[in-house]
Structure formats: C-alpha cells, structure tokens
Amino acid sequence: MANVADVAPVPGQTQAEPPTRTSIRGLFAQTEIDSRLFGMLIAFVLILVTFHILSGGTLIQPDNMITMSVQAAGIAIIATGMVLVIVSRNIDLSVGSLVGLISMSYALWMTDWFPRIFGLGPDVPFQWLLALALGIGMGAAVGALQGFIIAYIGVPSFIVTLGGLLSIRGLVWYQSEGAAVVGLDPTFDLIGGGALGSVGGLITWILGIVGCVAIIAILYNSRRQRRRYNFPVRPMWAEVLLGAVGCGVVLALAWFANNAFWPKGLADQYAIDHHVDPNGLQIPIGFPYPIVLLVIVTLVMTFIATRRRFGRYVYAYGGNPDAAELAGINTRWTILKTYVLMGILCAFAAAIAAARLNGSTLDIGTSYELYVIAAAVVGGTSFAGGIGTIPGAVLGAFVLAALNYGLSFIGVNSPGQNVAAGVVLILAVGFDTLNRRRGS
Amino acid sequence: MNRRLGLLVGAVAVIAAACSSSGSGGSAAPGGSAAAAGSGGAGCTVGVSWNNFQQPRWAAHDKPNIQKTVEGAGGKYIDADANLSNTQQATDIDTMISKGAKVLIVLAQDTKAVLPSIAKAKQAGIPVIAYDRLIEDPSALYITFDNVAVGKAEADAVLKAVPKGNYVLIKGDPGDPNAKTFLPSGWDQAGLKDKVTSGDIKIIGPADGTYTDAWKTEKAQTNMEAIIDSAKSSNQKIDAILAENDSTALGVVGALTSKSYGYPPLSGQDGDVANLNNVALGKQYVDVWKNANELGKTAGAAALALCAGGKMDALTLPSGLIDPSVAPAAGLTSKPFTTPGNNTVSSFILQPTPLLAADLQKAIDGGQITKAELCKGVDASKAPAACK
Numbered sequence A: 001m002a003n004v005a006d007v008a009p010v011p012g013q014t015q016a017e018p019p020t021r022t023s024i025r026g027l028f029a030q031t032e033i034d035s036r037l038f039g040m041l042i043a044f045v046l047i048l049v050t051f052h053i054l055s056g057g058t059l060i061q062p063d064n065m066i067t068m069s070v071q072a073a074g075i076a077i078i079a080t081g082m083v084l085v086i087v088s089r090n091i092d093l094s095v096g097s098l099v100g101l102i103s104m105s106y107a108l109w110m111t112d113w114f115p116r117i118f119g120l121g122p123d124v125p126f127q128w129l130l131a132l133a134l135g136i137g138m139g140a141a142v143g144a145l146q147g148f149i150i151a152y153i154g155v156p157s158f159i160v161t162l163g164g165l166l167s168i169r170g171l172v173w174y175q176s177e178g179a180a181v182v183g184l185d186p187t188f189d190l191i192g193g194g195a196l197g198s199v200g201g202l203i204t205w206i207l208g209i210v211g212c213v214a215i216i217a218i219l220y221n222s223r224r225q226r227r228r229y230n231f232p233v234r235p236m237w238a239e240v241l242l243g244a245v246g247c248g249v250v251l252a253l254a255w256f257a258n259n260a261f262w263p264k265g266l267a268d269q270y271a272i273d274h275h276v277d278p279n280g281l282q283i284p285i286g287f288p289y290p291i292v293l294l295v296i297v298t299l300v301m302t303f304i305a306t307r308r309r310f311g312r313y314v315y316a317y318g319g320n321p322d323a324a325e326l327a328g329i330n331t332r333w334t335i336l337k338t339y340v341l342m343g344i345l346c347a348f349a350a351a352i353a354a355a356r357l358n359g360s361t362l363d364i365g366t367s368y369e370l371y372v373i374a375a376a377v378v379g380g381t382s383f384a385g386g387i388g389t390i391p392g393a394v395l396g397a398f399v400l401a402a403l404n405y406g407l408s409f410i411g412v413n414s415p416g417q418n419v420a421a422g423v424v425l426i427l428a429v430g431f432d433t434l435n436r437r438r439g440s
Numbered sequence B: 001m002n003r004r005l006g007l008l009v010g011a012v013a014v015i016a017a018a019c020s021s022s023g024s025g026g027s028a029a030p031g032g033s034a035a036a037a038g039s040g041g042a043g044c045t046v047g048v049s050w051n052n053f054q055q056p057r058w059a060a061h062d063k064p065n066i067q068k069t070v071e072g073a074g075g076k077y078i079d080a081d082a083n084l085s086n087t088q089q090a091t092d093i094d095t096m097i098s099k100g101a102k103v104l105i106v107l108a109q110d111t112k113a114v115l116p117s118i119a120k121a122k123q124a125g126i127p128v129i130a131y132d133r134l135i136e137d138p139s140a141l142y143i144t145f146d147n148v149a150v151g152k153a154e155a156d157a158v159l160k161a162v163p164k165g166n167y168v169l170i171k172g173d174p175g176d177p178n179a180k181t182f183l184p185s186g187w188d189q190a191g192l193k194d195k196v197t198s199g200d201i202k203i204i205g206p207a208d209g210t211y212t213d214a215w216k217t218e219k220a221q222t223n224m225e226a227i228i229d230s231a232k233s234s235n236q237k238i239d240a241i242l243a244e245n246d247s248t249a250l251g252v253v254g255a256l257t258s259k260s261y262g263y264p265p266l267s268g269q270d271g272d273v274a275n276l277n278n279v280a281l282g283k284q285y286v287d288v289w290k291n292a293n294e295l296g297k298t299a300g301a302a303a304l305a306l307c308a309g310g311k312m313d314a315l316t317l318p319s320g321l322i323d324p325s326v327a328p329a330a331g332l333t334s335k336p337f338t339t340p341g342n343n344t345v346s347s348f349i350l351q352p353t354p355l356l357a358a359d360l361q362k363a364i365d366g367g368q369i370t371k372a373e374l375c376k377g378v379d380a381s382k383a384p385a386a387c388k
Helices: A017-030 A035-054 A062-087 A095-118 A127-153 A157-176 A186-192 A201-228 A236-257 A264-274 A289-307 A309-319 A321-326 A331-357 A368-378 A390-409 A414-439 B002-037 B056-072 B086-098 B115-123 B147-161 B177-189 B192-198 B217-233 B246-258 B273-281 B292-307 B361-365
Strands: B045-050 B076-081 B103-106 B128-131 B141-145 B165-170 B201-204 B240-243 B287-289 B335-338 B344-350 B353-355
Touching (some): A035 A390, A035 A414, A062 A095, A062 A236, A062 A289, A062 A309, A062 A390, A062 B217, A095 A157, A095 A331, A127 A186, A127 A331, A186 A289, A186 A331, A201 A236, A289 A331, A289 A390, A309 A331, A321 A331, A331 B217, A368 A390, A368 A414, A390 A414, B045 B086, B045 B292, B056 B076, B056 B292, B076 B086, B086 B103, B086 B115, B103 B115, B115 B128, B128 B292, B141 B147, B147 B177, B147 B192, B147 B240, B147 B287, B147 B353, B165 B246, B177 B192, B201 B217, B240 B246, B246 B273, B273 B287, B353 B361
Parallel strands (some): B045 B076, B045 B103, B128 B141, B165 B201, B165 B240
Antiparallel strands (some): B287 B353, B335 B344
C-alpha cells in the first residue's frame, strides 16, 4: 500500500531517520490495519489512562469500565446506522426524539396496555418480547415514513428529520402528558445491564472463545479466498500477529469483565436463595447484555455495509450520486432503507435506555442526535459523503462516553463535560482533515 | 380520473369555505354572551408563557388551575410553550402582547434573558407575574413556593434520618437559580454546611454538588453511576443523597438500581407520580411536594386582581381560595421580596409540604396521585399506611 509519496523524505528531516520510519510504516501497512481506526483506538486508551492517573489510579477497573460501556451502548448502536445515513449524504436529527417515543411506548405498553388488553394482571408472559417487536416495528415505520419523504418526495433530510425531532418529541408528551412512567417487566430490564443484566461468568468465557475462534476463521477464510482469486495476501507474520492480538484482546476482555463481581447485597441474597455459603461468594458479572447487543449490531451492520449489495449501493451513492443513479442503482429505495434501519436501531437504543431507568421520562433521548452524529464524525465519517466505517463510529461513541464518564468520575461538572466533548469533536475532525490533506 | 379528482377538490373547497364562514359566525356569539355574563374577570385576557412542558408538573397541575381560576371568573386564558428556548419565549411573549393579553404570567426559561420581553410588556402597560421562577425586574410580581424552604424541608428530612456520613449532592441545571442558590441555601439552613464543617458529613464527588443539564433524568443517572463507581473505587459508602428535584431523583434511583446499591435516604421535590410511587416503595425517602394546584390558583387570582387595577405591592388574594397549610406564611397580601440581584419585588411565597412514606395520604387527598398509582408494585407487608 505504501506509495512513493509516503516514502519521500519530508524536507528538513535528517536523512538517517526516514528509512526506519518508512519500514515501520511499511510493516504496519502490510497488516492492512486501518491506520485511522488504530489512531483512534490509541486516543481512546490515552483518554482512559489520563483519567486513570487523574483519579489516583482508580478508574480502570472492571466495574467502572462496564458502567462506561453500558453508558456508551445506546449512542454506539444508533451511530452504526448514522454512518450509513451520513455516507449517503443525508442526516438524521430525529433519532433522539424517536428513542424517546419508542422508550415511552415500551413503558406504557408494559405498565398499562398489555395488562389491560390481555387481562392477565401486571405479569404478562413474554410481554418484553412483544414490546420489543412492536418497538422495532414502530421504529421501522417512522423511519420508512421519513425515508419516503426524503427519497421519493425529495424534501431535504435535514428538514424532514428536524421536523421529526420537534414533532416526535411533542408526541412523547401526549403519550403520558409529560409524566414519567416506571415499573417495567423484570425480563425487559435485563437489556439495561447491571449485575443481573449480564450474561455471567461462564457464558462470558464461552463468548470470548467463540470470538477468538471466529477471528481466526475469518482470517483463514479471507486468506484462502484471496489465494483463490490471485489477490495479494498479507505476509504470514502479519496474519499470525493479527490473529494472536485479536484473540488475545477478546479473551482479555472476557477475563476483565469476569473480574467484576456482584455487589455484596445481591450476592448475599443469592446465597440465601440457593442455600450456599455467602462468605467469600463472588459471582462474576461478565459481559452486560447491552454490550452483547452492541457487538451483534456492530457485526451485522458491518456485514451489511461491506458485504451486502445494499451497503455497497450506499457507499456508491455517497461517493457520487449521479454515477450511482446512472449505474442503475435504485437510489431512492436505498436511501429509504437507510432510514428504516435507523428506526430499528433507535428501537434497540430505546430498549436499553428504558431498561436502564426501569421506565421512561419525557426527556429520554434528548440530544442523542448530537452525540450520535458526533460519534460518527469522530469515528471518521465524512459529511462530504462516501466515507465512514461502522467500527469507527462505535469507537467514536466510546471516546465520547469515556470523556463524559471519566470527567464525572473525577468530579468535573457537566458544563466541563460539554466543553470537553466539543473540543474533542473539533480536534478529531481537525486531525482527520489535516491527515487527508497531507495524504492527497 | 383527472376530471373526477378536479371535481373532488372543488367539492372539498366549497365545503371548507362553508365551514369557515359558519365557524366565524358561530364564534361571534359566545364572545358576546361571555361579555353579558360579566363576572369579575370579564374582558381580562391572561397570557401564560411556559418555558417548557418537559417536566410533567406544568401541564398536569399548574396550567389547569390557572386556567380554571381565570375562566371561572369569566376571563380568557391563552398560553404558549417555549420548549426550553429563550428566543422562542421572546417570540411567544410578543405574540401574546399583540393578541391583547392584559396580564402576562411567565415561567421564565432564563431569569435574565427574559428581561427584554418584560421591558416590552412594561411599555405596553401590561403587568407581569413571574411564575415559580424569578425574573430580575422590580416590576414583576413573584409567585412561587418558598424554594429555600423546599431545600430546607428536603435536607431536614434526610439529615434527621442520616445525621452523620457520606453524602452525594445532585443539583439541577447550572443556569437555574433554584438549583444554584435557593435550594442549596435551604440545605445549609437545615444544617448541611455546619455538619460538613464539623466533619460529621463528608461530600462525595464535587464539593459543590453535581449539576444536571436541564434537570435531565438520563444525565442524573449517568452522573450518579460514575459517582457510585468512584465511591466504590475509593472504598467509601454512600449513606445519603440530596437530590434537588424529582426528575434528578428518578435518575438517582435508576443508577442505584442498575448498580444494585440498595436505597440510601434520598430527597426530591415536585411530587411526581413516579417519585411518590418510589417513596411508597422505599426507594426515595422524602418528596417535598409543592402543591402546584394552589400555586396555579394563586397566580390566576393575582392575574385577575391585576386586571381589575390592583397595585402590585398591595394585592390581596381572596380568602378561602388557598389551602391554609400552603398559603403564604406572611399572609394573603403581597409582600416585598429581595432578589439575589438586589431588586425588591412584590411576592406571594407559598409553603411546601414534605411527604415521607407516612404522609403519602396527603398526596392522594390533594389529587396529586391516585391510590392505584401510588401503591403500584408495593409489597403489602411493607406498605405505608396510605396503601393499606
């Protein structure tokens, strides 16, 4: 990948240095790791380490990192869809309001509607599943409506979704006349995370091993396919390194998550219920459900974006709308589908938000749109269209969450958190712009 | 097909025209009859500018009581919701002035940003009532609950339950004087500051408390989660939490639940349904209730009195209108009040009602909550008296 421009020495530098730099760069290029993504990963780790030091060495602990990840999950899930929307040169400002609408719907369905309709009292079996299904349908329907107006009627997406932001939030008010609604189905609450809303020690290890095997299988398969079609392959050392590091990170995360344990009160209760000795009883928490959901969404969305025709159409349209249209792509249908996808993702994020609070309020999801867009942009999505990756956006969401959480953790108040988030947004895009200019 | 469509459009247009003309004819009649009825408020248009309907209470209690009081006396009620925007509020106030409002009731988004609009109203000779939130202008009548007393009632209850230990302070929006000045000074009046100085109480997190943008539940929850983690990491136990209002208290309960932390004594105010339910469930210790029904009635009555030409510094509310336990401690005539900006305004300052689990019957009696809502999910063996 390293071309001549990269190798040329920069004026003013000593002659001795470039060769080593070049070779490290060259080696790095051979691993085919996205340097942007890698840089952001470094930035993310740096932020955590900085706060770790500022907090006197208490921040980076399993419990704390689990809290931070769960706080990031909702924004990250929507950001995966926002990438596709921004790549296709549109925007969606309505996501926060849509999260509010669906979240309040979940709360009302489970506390009021279902018990009345089914006449079974408050504990309707499988109502969490029914609510989730209806919420997904609702998100898809609202997304389809907005997508239709944008793609087929041709109203700019900024206007349509700005209208959505205002009017949908208004609808949330009518749902409960502004009142908070609490008391959801306990099974539904699991998707909000916490000690009970996590998969537990054993399944965390199983997921870690499955992830590890999957990474190796993907590397192996990709190498075989490339061979088959006579594409250049990565050098063997790079394959082994990627496999080992990927596998190691996944297993380390599983180990790390399993080093968070149930709070004492909950563990004691468990001991009483299961007639075991409460002394020294440590039940590992493991991966929380919202993070499992986030991983699944990220994988599926990456697959859709990079391996499905729809995803390729989105990038093609973003790169050059006219060329995509002339190439015979049904661009309108493609755009509409990005918004349907967005609505579905909002339903997932709404489930996490409602479950975390065990209910819903009028303000749930407020200003999500800004954080989601910021996450996508920090993650390398370009407003010019055609450029952006889904893992990048997820990482962007984690960078923002790490800032907010870290600042709260060391006792910085919310105005300070807002300043930091804004500065990081500008810095991230600034660096990116400089980088691209230098690259071209 | 096209012709048919054309016919249809034509027909709709004709019907619409017919309706609108009959509509305008119809509306003239009730206007006349209202003037004929002529009780105290006739011809008095009261314009209300709400800064938001995001918090549940405004639409549920304040608005209907103002409206009932004004319309009950034959006046006219108009309002607008500024959706948390200063500029929208300025537009709303302009609109209501041009619609012929005789008195304005303003729930200000910002105590200072609203001043240009107040100046416009003054030029038009329209008296302004600052509703629940102070406006820094000596010509505005201030009607509110004694927010210092609210803070004092919150801290009194929690300090009585936990006289010594580690406290977390959750405050509201950093731009709101209630969050920054009044409620905390009530906490200090109840003895918080002295106990911090003497070392009986230690504050976890920022010493000044943790602010919550726009009083958002979600934000309070994420902040509280970080504070719990931070306390755990430094081996400190949280013994009590002072939250300034109910939307933030709800976020705190969310954080305590998701962290399975148990429920240390927690304060709040507003008497929101979800929070009163939490008091009954033992998840929130005290909810200081500002009986907004009475506040609405007071504002409505004061607006009518101003319409009738009453002077701001000598307004008297009709006796028997307001619940005596809530009515201003200083009596039913407006009293001077010195603002943090050193303005002297006329005011009616009402009294709050602290609700612990044992007092919940008062909320049911006040129409704040139904028994079913209050007692939802409450275990019969641990139920407070109001749920038995």
